[in-house]
Amino acid sequence: MKAMSKQQLADRAGVSVRTLNNWCKPYQHDLQEMGVTPRMKVLPPHVVMYIANKFCIDVEP
Numbered sequence: 001m002k003a004m005s006k007q008q009l010a011d012r013a014g015v016s017v018r019t020l021n022n023w024c025k026p027y028q029h030d031l032q033e034m035g036v037t038p039r040m041k042v043l044p045p046h047v048v049m050y051i052a053n054k055f056c057i058d059v060e061p
Contacts, residue, residue, distance in 0.1 A: 001045040003045055003048065005041055006021070009051060027054065
């Protein structure tokens, strides 16, 4: 797993960044505990894995 921008992750999910952000709102507390701020553009690998698992997004190349 590698770091990914929100745009790349949204593209893999087939949605816009805005939609991805809306999906993540219920998990905002968990994400903040992992060090994610709302303005972050690049997400660290452990956060990419968390979001991919939550929303069944295939992030493997």
